[in-house]
Amino acid sequence: MTTMNFLEKDQKLSLDKLRNVLVRLEDTIIFALIERAQFKQNEIIYVQGAFPFDNEPDFNGSFLDYFLLETERIHAQVRRYTSPDEYPFNDNLPAPVLPALDFANHLIPNKINVNHHVKSMYLLNILPSLCAPGDDSNHGSSATRDVECLQALSKRIHYGKFIAEAKFQADPEKYTTLIKARDTTALMALLTNELVEERLLRRLRRKAEIYGQEYADESDVDEPAPVPSTSADGAATNGTNPSRKRRRSSTSDGTKRRIDLDMVVRLYKDFVIPLTKKVEVDYLLLRA
Numbered sequence: 047m048t049t050m051n052f053l054e055k056d057q058k059l060s061l062d063k064l065r066n067v068l069v070r071l072e073d074t075i076i077f078a079l080i081e082r083a084q085f086k087q088n089e090i091i092y093v094q095g096a097f098p099f100d101n102e103p104d105f106n107g108s109f110l111d112y113f114l115l116e117t118e119r120i121h122a123q124v125r126r127y128t129s130p131d132e133y134p135f136n137d138n139l140p141a142p143v144l145p146a147l148d149f150a151n152h153l154i155p156n157k158i159n160v161n162h163h164v165k166s167m168y169l170l171n172i173l174p175s176l177c178a179p180g181d182d183s184n185h186g187s188s189a190t191r192d193v194e195c196l197q198a199l200s201k202r203i204h205y206g207k208f209i210a211e212a213k214f215q216a217d218p219e220k221y222t223t224l225i226k227a228r229d230t231t232a233l234m235a236l237l238t239n240e241l242v243e244e245r246l247l248r249r250l251r252r253k254a255e256i257y258g259q260e261y262a263d264e265s266d267v268d269e270p271a272p273v274p275s276t277s278a279d280g281a282a283t284n285g286t287n288p289s290r291k292r293r294r295s296s297t298s299d300g301t302k303r304r305i306d307l308d309m310v311v312r313l314y315k316d317f318v319i320p321l322t323k324k325v326e327v328d329y330l331l332l333r334a
């Protein structure tokens with residue numbers, strides 16, 4: 047199970063299934079980062095007011111803010127944000143044009159949304175080490191990739207609500223005692239699973255190493271071309287064309303990477319996991 051089907055009424059929250067969803071979201075996040083890393087930082091798209099939007103005279107945000115808002119406006123109309131695992135970065139989005147779906151109700155009512163933290167973490171701490179400095183004019187492409195990164199990170203981090211609910215259901219007495227005492231330190235300690243975190247960071251580095259490798263297509267390398275078993279003059283050959291040598295696409299360490307492994311691990315260690323756990327604690331505190 048790599049996704050939760052929130053339309054299934056009898057599907058109970060399972061910590062294992064939820065963890066599998068987080069594992070699958072690692073792939074989504076790594077590939078979204080790889081896509082953004084193709085372009086330079088293009089800092090101007092993050093500068094408030096740097097681009098005039100004639101069709102939106104009252105809008106005074108950055109180019110990315112504009113693209114994110116317009117993206118969320120259209121996604122809201124196809125009811126993206128009615129799904130229990132989707133959280134927008136903007137308020138005041140249009141109503142869906144599609145009829146409401148009857149989702150299973152796993153969580154207690156809450157308005158927890160940490161996307162302001164997600165966005166500032168991404169722009170201030172991730173982007174500068176993800177992309178080369180400078181401007182390559184790929185402003186639209188950079189913004190589209192930024193939106194994909196932000197949406198994937200937001201989804202992953204807000205899954206903390208489901209994780210917290212599953213943990214509460216597994217031990218309601220212990221959690222209720224700490225919630226009533228508003229003991230956030232003890233709550234954080236109780237919900238923390240260091241073994242899961244350590245395994246995640248090891249897996250993440252390995253995934254980034256594999257997904258981030260440049261693949262040298264067969265047509266890009268001088269493979270020894272197979273030749274007929276006998277040459278034109280009829281002499282037996284060894285089946286290869288000695289004149290073509292294999293051109294390696296690798297660098298000195300044997301691989302050319304599209305993403306910095308340490309950056310990916312740091313993203314999770316310093317930001318994604320702590321923010322997920324903050325969502326878990328914030329959600330549990332509502333459960334008193």
Ligand SMILES: C=C(O[C@@H]1C=C(C(=O)O)C=C[C@H]1O)C(=O)O
Pocket residue numbers: 065209237238239240242243246318319320322323
């Ligand atoms: C998500 C969980 O809760 C915590 C947060 C984790 C994370 O964000 O990766 C991993 C383990 C826990 O410390 C979990 O227990 O799986």
